[in-house]
Amino acid sequence: xxxxxxxxxxxxxxxxxxxxxxxxxxxxxxxxxxxxxxxxxxxxxxxxxxxxxxxxxxxxxxxxxxxxxxxxxxxxxxxxxxxxxxxxxxxxxxxxxxxxxxxxxxxxxxxxxxxxxxxxxxxxxxxxxxxxxxxxxxxxxxxxxxxxxxxxxxxxxxxxxxxxxxxxxxxxxxxxxxxxxxxxxxxxxxxxxxxxxxxxxxxxxxxxxxxxxxxxxxxxxxxxxxxxxxxxxxxxxxxxxxxxxxxxxxxxxxxxxxxxxxxxxxxxxxxxxxxxxxxxxxxxxxxxxxxxxxxxxxxxxxxxxxxxxxxxxxxxxxxxxxxxxxxxxxxxxxxxxxxxxxxxxxxxxxxxxxxxxxxxxxxxxxxxxxxxxxxx
Amino acid sequence: xxxxxxxxxxxxxxxxxxxxxxxxxxxxxxxxxxxxxxxxxxxxxxxxxxxxxxxxxxxxxxxxxxxxxxxxxxxxxxxxxxxxxxxxxxxxxxxxxxxxxxxxxxxxxxxxxxxxxxxxxxxxxxxxxxxxxxxxxxxxxxxxxxxxxxxxxxxxxxxxxxxxxxxxxxxxxxxxxxxxxxxxxxxxxxxxxxxxxxxxxxxxxxxxxxxxxxxxxxxxxxxxxxxxxxxxxxxxxxxxxxxxxxxxxxxxxxxxxxxxxxxxxxxxxxxxxxxxxxxxxxxxxxxxxx
Numbered sequence: 186x187x188x189x190x191x192x193x194x195x196x197x198x199x200x201x202x203x204x205x206x207x208x209x210x211x212x213x214x215x216x217x218x219x220x221x222x223x224x225x226x227x228x229x230x231x232x233x234x235x236x237x238x239x240x241x242x243x244x245x246x247x248x249x250x251x252x253x254x255x256x257x258x259x260x261x262x263x264x265x266x267x268x269x270x271x272x273x274x275x276x277x278x279x280x281x282x283x284x285x286x287x288x289x290x291x292x293x294x295x296x297x298x299x300x301x302x303x304x305x306x307x308x309x310x311x312x313x314x315x316x317x318x319x320x321x322x323x324x325x326x327x328x329x330x331x332x333x334x335x336x337x338x339x340x341x342x343x344x345x346x347x348x349x350x351x352x353x354x355x356x357x358x359x360x361x362x363x364x365x366x367x368x369x370x371x372x373x374x375x376x377x378x379x380x381x382x383x384x385x386x387x388x389x390x391x392x393x394x395x396x397x398x399x400x401x402x403x404x405x406x407x408x409x410x411x412x413x414x415x416x417x418x419x420x421x422x423x424x425x426x427x428x429x430x431x432x433x434x435x436x437x438x439x440x441x442x443x444x445x446x447x448x449x450x451x452x453x454x455x456x457x458x459x460x461x462x463x464x465x466x467x468x469x470x471x472x473x474x475x476x477x478x479x480x481x482x483x484x485x486x487x488x489x490x491x492x493x494x495x496x497x498x499x500x501x502x503x504x505x506x507x508x509x510x511x512x513x514x515x516x517x518x519x520x521x522x523x524x525x526x527x528x529x530x531x532x533x534x535x536x537x538x539x540x541x542x543x544x545x546x547x548x549x550x551x552x553x554x555x556x557x558x559x560x561x
Numbered sequence: 562x563x564x565x566x567x568x569x570x571x572x573x574x575x576x577x578x579x580x581x582x583x584x585x586x587x588x589x590x591x592x593x594x595x596x597x598x599x600x601x602x603x604x605x606x607x608x609x610x611x612x613x614x615x616x617x618x619x620x621x622x623x624x625x626x627x628x629x630x631x632x633x634x635x636x637x638x639x640x641x642x643x644x645x646x647x648x649x650x651x652x653x654x655x656x657x658x659x660x661x662x663x664x665x666x667x668x669x670x671x672x673x674x675x676x677x678x679x680x681x682x683x684x685x686x687x688x689x690x691x692x693x694x695x696x697x698x699x700x701x702x703x704x705x706x707x708x709x710x711x712x713x714x715x716x717x718x719x720x721x722x723x724x725x726x727x728x729x730x731x732x733x734x735x736x737x738x739x740x741x742x743x744x745x746x747x748x749x750x751x752x753x754x755x756x757x758x759x760x761x762x763x764x765x766x767x768x769x770x771x772x773x774x775x776x777x778x779x780x781x782x783x784x785x786x787x788x789x790x791x792x793x794x795x796x797x798x799x800x801x802x803x804x805x806x807x808x809x810x811x812x813x814x815x816x817x818x819x820x821x822x823x824x825x826x827x828x829x830x831x832x833x834x835x836x837x838x839x840x841x842x843x844x845x846x847x848x849x850x851x
Contacts, residue, residue, distance in 0.1 A: 348817075349815060349817070350795055350796040350815060350817070352796065366673055366676050366755045366756070367676065368676060368677075369674075369675045369676040369677045376839060394838055394839060395838075396763075396838060397677070397760075398677075398760045398761070398794040398796070398797065399677070400796075431796060431797075431798045431813075431815060432794060432796055432797040432798060433764075433797045433798050433799075433837045433838035433840075434798040434813060434838075435838065435839075466796050466815035469812065469813070469814050469815070470812075470813075471810065471811075471812040471823070471825070472810065472811050472812065473810045473825075473826065474808050474809075474810065474826075475808060475809040475810065475811065476807060476808050476809070487809075487810075492812070548809075549811065550811060551813065552813075
């Protein structure tokens, strides 16, 4: 009897909560669900409502309206506001869409308040978080946000001479005899490899060296084999690797096998492949001030400094973590959402799982770069 | 194609099951050099049809018995096993013969591998040659092939290898000095040349120095050489690492004109190290002067 009553109460509460959530959704949830229309206006009678309205408008990329909502718009132009959010140069931000947002009141007085706005942007390589503490001031009957504009540093116009190497390749032609010589694929070698059991599955970590004198486009595939020799799963490093390897350069790689168990694996077959590609030794990116903060909230952080004159549109930091004996512990990565301008440091931070962070004794980072200019 | 197959099948069955009244076999040479004219004597009288089936198809010709049948030089130029059938209303005659490649090489296929390798590698270069006559037939009779690997700085390496069933191969050592080598193979009057790029080996004795410039340290390597004294290729990545209490800076820079150079922040007591690939260089502890 008691059990039936409890089941009834739970069912009734569930239905009630669904109705409440549907009829009076919180603004961000309504936005995710697409319930709100493009011209929906949020109540600006509260600081949180004003920031919600701003975030929603930013999500719609209605820059004119978002700019007009700001209390401090006289301090910067609409273009500067857009650049602050989307970047001055093409980068991950430029093509990102607002996935979710969250406005959290920090403090409030009668005429002024502060709200922490977390904008989670979605890109082709995952999401990134942009957190801003937004001051909100009373404006008549409503509230109006004061946008904390972070003015992007700009490099003054100048000519930066560079004379880095470039490799071009001429392949054999279609009409050549079958015995005719072709250019040799670069010689690469896996110099380290280790499987690790994680909650999400098995991770195969390793490092690849280009031991040739020409650039290589590398990829690494791994197959988990059972005791009877059959293949359990095959995966590729995908973007958890720096695909372009210059001569004698080393990249870490990480291959995830979701839902796999290391206890089911007898051996691992590694299949590294390399292709000769045209490449440039430019740009050089220095990784400054690398630090690993101690566990439990361990983060590997530093600054990227573009040493060349070319804008780097997308930078991808790959970090390798080693224990005291020099054995691989983990491979982490982070995409930088803003373009790297010459000589202007851009921070990065890569979280390290707590259980692994306690074993880390040293670390090494490499940067893979992608520039629009490289494709022109 | 199906038609040719049917004709070929009919000829085979005619060869396997002699018809009543079948005469002795045709008088055809046991082997004929590809692209050579010859004749087949045809006894009897009246009209007949000659079929010659080989690897590249079937030749059909109406002939007059009692006169030799002339096969022109251009009729049979593909090496292989052939079956000839001379069929008339009353009888059929058969013969089998081989068309063989001419002994004179007219072209060669030369496979030289790899096109790029480190210096001073024993038997690191392999060359394989297939010898063909002027009709593209593999010459299976023994043919001497001369291999020559020449570099500017050393005497040429030569080998002579006789082909076995049309192929000859050899191994050569890469030179101790970097540079392009010409790898030539010659059979008869025909030759082919490949270029083998001999590149420096692993860097040897990687050493850097540090100098303070403003608030930065300028790290410069000595000219980078392999163990044979060859300059390591420009573009080779050299990694400089600076480690100090609470931080680290790394930079991967490409070698340019034999040296690599980078600027890192100057931290007193910092440990500076240099590496390229799996080769470690020297370490410097920065105490304010070097």
